[in-house]
Amino acid sequence: MKDIVSVDHLRVEFATDSGPVVGVEDVSFTIAPGETLCVVGESGSGKSVTSLSLMRLVEFGGGAITAGALNFVRADGSTLDVAAAPPEIMGQVRGNEIGMIFQEPMTALNPVFTIERQLTDGLMLHKGLNQPAATARALELLRSVRIPEPERRLKQYPHELSGGMRQRVVIAMAMACEPKLLIADEPTTALDVTIQAEILALINRLKRENGMAVLFITHDMAVVAQMADRVVVMYRGKIVETGTVQQIFEAPREDYTKSLLAAVPKLGEMKGKAAPERMRLIGDEAARATQTAPEPREPQVLLEVRNLTTRFPVKGGILRRTVAQVHAVEDVSFTLNVGETLALVGESGCGKSSCGRSILRLIEPASGEVWIAGRDIGALNRRDLRRARADMQMVFQDPFASLNPYRRLKAQVAEPLQNFGLASGAELEARVLQLFDKVQLPRDFMNRFPHELSGGQRQRVAIARALAVNPKLIVADEAVSALDVSVQAQVLNLMMDLQEDLGLSYLFISHDIAVVERVAHHVGVMYLGRIVEIGPRAAVFDNPTHPYTRSLLSAVPIADPRNRRFADDLNFKPITSPIFPLGHQPAPSLYDQIAPAHYVLRA
Amino acid sequence: MTLPAGQYRPAGSPHAGLPMTYILNRLLSVTLTLFLITLVTFAVTNILPGDVAMMIMGTQSNPEALTGLRESLGLNDPLLVQYGHWVGGMVSGNWGDSLIFKKPILGLLGQKIVASAIIVVLSMAIALALAVPLGVWAAVHRDKWQDNVSSSAALLGVSLPDFFWGIVMILVFARWLGWFPSSGFVEPSVDPLGALQRAFLPSLALGLGLMAHLTRMTRSTMTGILSQEFIRVARAKGLAERTVIWRYALANAIGPVITIAGLQIGYLFGSIIVMESLFGYTGMGWLTYQALLNRDLPLIQDTVFVIAAVVMLTNLAVDLLYVVIDPRIRLG
Structure with a gap:
């Protein structure tokens, strides 16, 4: 069957004060009708830029397609190069022949318009329906995404709906004109796991019933395994590897894919194992090769x-x-x-x-x-x-918000020591140095500001700050949830190493059940x-x-x-x-x- | 993780707090504030130096006659009784007489408030009509030359005092072009068009001053709204860019702009004192000025109360308008 999308050597640049920055380059892939292609990668890999380019929405974020072709087979069978299409044509394609759903259901709907208005405006625009016909179709759409009490929802405003229901409305909106291609950009990342399961199942059913192609963007390898027919792995704006989902998961060729897969915990893989295990990291086996199961000690509350x-x-x-x-x-x-981890999940x-x-x-x-x-x-x-x-110390979820942007990291890690009068002068300096060593951050980071660090590095600083006063208990509230999977694995390993070395106890609060299975006692x-x-x-x-x-x-x-x-x-x-x-x-x-x-x- | 809104509402009441509750709530707080305003107004005018009886009869008057007048005016009563008289009088429609105009204050205020309402409404309309498009334009072309033009224009409006714009208006539109009369006032009931013509220049001058804040507010709220996901979703639906901006985005951005506009009504009553005097327009501003100049205490007291009440009620109207614009407020 003829491919519905073929992307050929796409290059997108973003204008910045210091000249153009390449968002993605040399990206090529195809999608066949009825196929789900997953584009997977960590933050900054260019996966979203790629999907936004297909809708020509990347321009609204300051990007420009500078090379390549984005061929899309239209409803009438003609082929359109989206990269060169004039705005009027794109207006006909968007929402009509290509539907798109986004990450944040809480903000994807206009808060001041009713659900009905937001579902019908696209229908009236693209299909020329009058208001009653559009409303009837909207109701039908709400039924097809299995929203309870669809008649009542039409008159409601977005804030009256739960997150899962909103995402169903967003999907209904994207499906309104029966597009041939659905682009789903991290559609379940902000959702709870049960709602994620519902939405993934819904996308699968709609795809089956309508025979449409799906371009699915995600950072989550587990979701890829569940959804994809074929997979494109991206890293820093380039494609690393392309293959069927079996090839990618069972015989990955590239080191990056291998390390990405290694870092992903698989639910059920800890069956029959008594103690938590460190996360797998390629090239990290040697670091703790000598690790033996800790001596079973008398449990002490x-x-x-x-x-x-x-x-x-x-x-x-x-x-x-x-x-x-x-x-x-x-x-x-x-x-x-003492020395154990209790995970609270929910x-x-x-x-x-x-x-x-x-x-x-x-x-x-x-x-x-x-x-x-x-x-x-x-x-x-x-x-x-x-x-x-x-x-008792705490590590929070958002390493961007939990550090003061105006203070050097040294001062922020030293602060608890000063607050409790535990060290001063040269001793303080030495203690902070030790803490940076403990969380495996280079010492010259001490004089930096938070914005100069990546998310994982910042979370290490947050851990160093919590460790400064030698706590017995650390409450880690979604402490690795905001991190990319490989960084998440590193930080989790650090936490487990610290537990072993210092006898720390963790109250590990998380929604990620696969991670919990790996780290919790x-x-x-x-x-x-x-x-x-x-x-x-x-x-x-x-x-x-x-x-x-x-x-x-x-x-x-x-x-x-x-x-x-x-x-x-x-x-x-x-x-x-x-x-x-x-x-x-x-x-x-x-x-x-x-x-x-x-x-x-x-x- | 964010909590899904809509889950945290008491069971059995999906709309915890319908608009009625909210409106009642606001009305109650307005009534309370009006009561506090009468207290403050009464206290301040009674602390002011000056004696109403002396003002009526002049400084050279007979002490016995003064005492008699004080007695008949109730000035010797305890303050609480005087306050009761004042508020009671206002409630029953007897607002007393102005000392300088020798007329019932209620009729005087009624007449002048209509005159000034024309200026206030017109200047706000002019300000909004200029500020909203300018602010939207700046937000859409953020960090480009259009943005600079818009903020420079807004800055120019606010950095020069109102009366300067008044003088410029008189020079350009009255003196040179002769399109509008330079000053004066006619009763709107007698000559509606003439009343509007005379109100236009002072309103334009005031509107330019008001525009700056509103432009900036429009720009900043629009900038925030345009970066929201639902705007991207609207574009992904294939909606035309003008629909996205003027319907989807502006419907969300207009609320804070109207709030600021409502707050500016208060400032406007300060500004019209100068502007009405400059244009010889005998409205509330002019009346306030006369009352203050002549120490017409009863008139000052009532004028201050009326202005405060108008500002309060305008803001109440804005709050209620907000309920219409933004369905989320209805949750109270």
Whole structure:
């Protein structure tokens, strides 16, 4: 069959103050009708630039196609070189013959227009439908993307819809004119794993039903394994390797592809292994070749959380009184041993971050007890709490936002030492040097500013800062979620090395279940503020017992093209609201012990 | 990770806070503010040096007659009683008489507020009509020459005082071109066109001064909106660029611009004092000026209250307009 898209030696440049910068160069690939081509790469690889070029949207970001052809077979069978098409023609192609969906469902819809208006304007423009006909078609589209209560959605505004529903609307919009090519640019990156599974299944079904081609842009190798027919691997604006999904995953030729694949944790690969394992990094085997399983030591409890409950007020009415409460953390209890990692997993809004923050009293829990190294954190007054913070530090998700852009890194790492009066003068300098060594950052980075570092390097600085006061507990809240996969593997390995060397305990808060499987000793699954299942990592992953744990694990994409899970429509139970009226007394969390240390919430 | 909005609403009330709640909320706060305004106005005018009775009868008047007048005006009553009289009078429609004009204040204010409303509305309309396109133009061509032209124009408007523009207007449009009368005022009920003609030049002068902030606000909100994903989505749908900018983007950007415009109404009442005097336009600004100049305390008190109330109500109107523009506000 004739290819619907053939990209030939595409080159895109961006004008900057210091002259043109090449976004992508020498990019060539083809897509056949009914085929899914995944373009995969880390940030800055040029994958998005490539997709935006096909829509000629790259110009709105300051880019220009300076060489190459982008041939697209139009509905009437003629071939159009998109790179040279005049704006009027592109207006007919965009949204009509090529549909596109983007990463951020929360911002992809215009907040001040109704869903109906946003679904119908393209139809009226391209298909010449009148308003009633366009509305009827919009309703049909909402049904085809399986949105509950589609009639009501038409009159609603985007903010009234959940993230998953918005992404369904965005897909409906892209599908409105039955395009022959759908470009999906990281369509599930911002979504929870169950919603991601639903959206991936939806794209697969629509593709099958309409016979359209899909250009799927992603950074996630697991998603590639689940979705792709063929794969293009990009790195720094160039194509590294092209092949079928089996070739790429099972017999990658290029070193970059190999290292990318190695760094991806595969759900299920830890089966039968007792202890966490370092992430695989090509060329890193030697670094810790001598690593042996740590001596099994007598478990010693560092952190004990008993019946922790945190609520946030919902204000309303004329006097801004509290009218309801968000039950963010609901009767949560667990222990964490010295030198071990407890992972809290769950989807957005499940309370895992609130739980971490409540433990550190960054937000005040409503009730419950937190004991760290035999000290009752909840009973401390302000001064003692400040001192106690030396034992418990935090690493945040966004390494761009958690460092002060105006201060040198040296000063930022030294700050906790100064705050606690632990070092000064030459000693301070020496301690900061040691910390930079510990997180494997070059010493000359000390005098730099945050913007001069990459995301992974910044996260190392954040870790160095947390380590400065020799904490016993580190709460890592999505600490590697914002990083590229190879960088993520490096930072995780660093964290595991530090754990081994310093006996650190981690409360590892994450939505990434494949990573958790690799790094955690114990896992707690959170849902609506409660831990629904907790136990040793092997027990939870090998014998998931609570229905929510099971559905969560079934939604995780596996980085193995032979193990595909999202062929048919999936509908996970939507998460209900954690908001309850004042005075609501929730039932206590009661657990059944089904194996040693493996507990499941009683229904 | 961001929390999906829409999940965090109390069960059973998908629209926690309908527009009605919001509107009631705002009305209540306006009423409270108006009450505070009467307090402040009353306090300030009573602290001001000067004696109403003395002002009525002159400094050389008979002390006994003064005492009698004070008694009959209620000036010897406790302040709380006087305040009660004033507010009670306003509520019942008896706003007292102006000392200098020897007329009921209510009628006087009613007449002048209409005159000034023409200038205020016209100048704001001129400012918005210039500022919004200029700001959008600058945002669309961000960091290009158009952007510089727009911000220079805006800067020129704001860096020169209003009365300077007033003088320029008189010179150009009245003296040289003779298109508009240079000064004066006619009753809009008598000669609507003539009233508009006389209001136009002062409004244009004021509008140029107002334009600067509005242009910058339009530019900055538009710049923010144009970088949002839904703009890219709109383009990906194949919508024409003018639809993307003038419908999709502007509908989102206009809210903050209107908010600033509403706040500027307050400044406008300060500016019209100078501008109306310059153009011999006898509106609220001119009336305020006369009242202050002649220490007409009852008139000052009522004028200040009316201006404050108008500014308050304008901002209330803006807030309500915002509800229409942006559906997210309806959640209160």
